[in-house]
Amino acid sequence: MNLDLINDFLAIARAGNLSAAAVQRNANHSTIYRRLHLLEEQLNCRLFERLHDGYQLTPAGEELLVHAQRIEQEADAAERILAGKDTSLQGEVRVTAPENIAYEYLPAYLEQFHKIHPQIRVSVIVSNSDLDLNRREADIAIRATKQPPDYLVGRRVLSLSWFIYGNSKYLRRAGKISTIKDINNFDWIGPDPGLLYIAAFNWFHKNVRDEQIVSRASTLNAMAKQAETGMGLVVLPVDQVDKKLTKLMAFTPGDGSDLWLLTHPDLRFSGRIKALMEFLTNAFTGEKRLIG
């Protein structure tokens, strides 16, 4: 059996249709179609039920899926472990970071890093969701969280304080907030329910009356941009805000969060990954904009 067909099988199983699977495998859908037929022929059994709106695993396909996933995991582990043993200061490093970090902080840092290690090529993947470092979708993850997943290793480089911000236009209209008790006397840009997993927002949601919330957004960046229009105040971590908003007072509920640099244990001793981890650690700890 051509083992590589397992990759195509997995892509189809996950995507549910050929076109999406083809994108994942970067190939044409007709190629994926033909390779699936090859696999089915070689295994002499139908792996998918062809429905009008996609491919669905047959029982035999489900069976294969179990093994295919183990095969993939094993291959990923091999790749990681070999990459982890490479102490040379060259090659690619993939960093994933949330929007604000990727836009406001990384560009300057990486420009500096490139001067020191011109042989290391860095790719930035903007995302805040749990990319699969197992599958090496990224090598280093920069995340703001209180508790990173325990299958990753790394260090807490900063603690991020939260503040209440507002722009000058709104401040002129509504005056300054000076104590958290007055919270319901102001208009607010609130978080979308999807953000309530963040402790600070959870507290906010429970303590601010709904009618005080003039607008919501599903990303911190969008919240900041809305606050910049002067619609209301906003509660945000320090890293999310630039000079267009004025820092009014500390916001302590939720205990803030921490900025973590994370990587997979297998990759910890890779030369290039270690180099970038160390460089970023220094960059972030020396970052004046992020000190409360």
Added chain:
Amino acid sequence: MNLDLINDFLAIARAGNLSAAAVQRNANHSTIYRRLHLLEEQLNCRLFERLHDGYQLTPAGEELLVHAQRIEQEADAAERILAGKDTSLQGEVRVTAPENIAYEYLPAYLEQFHKIHPQIRVSVIVSNSDLDLNRREADIAIRATKQPPDYLVGRRVLSLSWFIYGNSKYLRRAGKISTIKDINNFDWIGPDPGLLYIAAFNWFHKNVRDEQIVSRASTLNAMAKQAETGMGLVVLPVDQVDKKLTKLMAFTPGDGSDLWLLTHPDLRFSGRIKALMEFLTNAFTGEKRLIG
């Protein structure tokens, strides 16, 4: 990473050189060469040390080998399990048997079987060594042994009695043997030391004086053929001997052996494999030539 390259990697690691690996993978050696380079490039590390007389794994290669073997096992398991679920009476079945069975018994049986199940194609692999049923080098193994490996399942179809044989020419010269006590009064065709794992031969080796052994051979068939020339007597299981030799007396030391039909547990319920197993069971149990 192209997963199929793992197969090439394994073949090179096992064969120790490209040409032999190419045969295993049935491809040209230059293809294997190019694919190895591709793999090394993709993993960005050297997997083999090129020596003048072959390829030897580097430490990184050793590392990969562990994972590659797991990948292969997983893929083999998947193939077996899917094949095992196929209840249809069609497709290929690979049977491995020792020489004598493959030459003297199987042809007639398989001709009959083909009439009943024309859709099942049977391949016979002549071998007595431990083919890897895990890797599906064969689906059914026919083996003469007292105790088959416990990772296979199957049934004992016969017990094979052992006898002392001689051809008429030798009998005229030396007379008939009638009791085992006279064993050292005759000339013998003996087993090569490589056959001493067989209990009957082991006993023979310990109880027959070396000077009585006029000739040796490393396969039972060769022993039979030598005895047919009239050089001496020979001790053999009943299945190994045809009419050219006269059966003189039973040979009980070593308890004889049993004829087993074996398959992999995963394949037990495959339609075609079940059909052939059952057919062969009947064929062998009804075989008059094999009844002591």
Added chain:
DNA sequence: TCATATCTTTGCATTTATGCAATTTTAATT
């Protein structure tokens, strides 16, 4: 040191796989 045998590496013709674009299928919707 040269011949030798074995294995690796490369150029080129051929086969095979792929992408593209057009066509067909399928089932849900009008």
Added chain:
DNA sequence: AATTAAAATTGCATAAATGCAAAGATATGA
């Protein structure tokens, strides 16, 4: 029943992988 929209197939030109054969390496033994 016709329409539609999304996806699966298929034909054909192009690109990529492969086999073949010849050349280059490399240690071993004369």
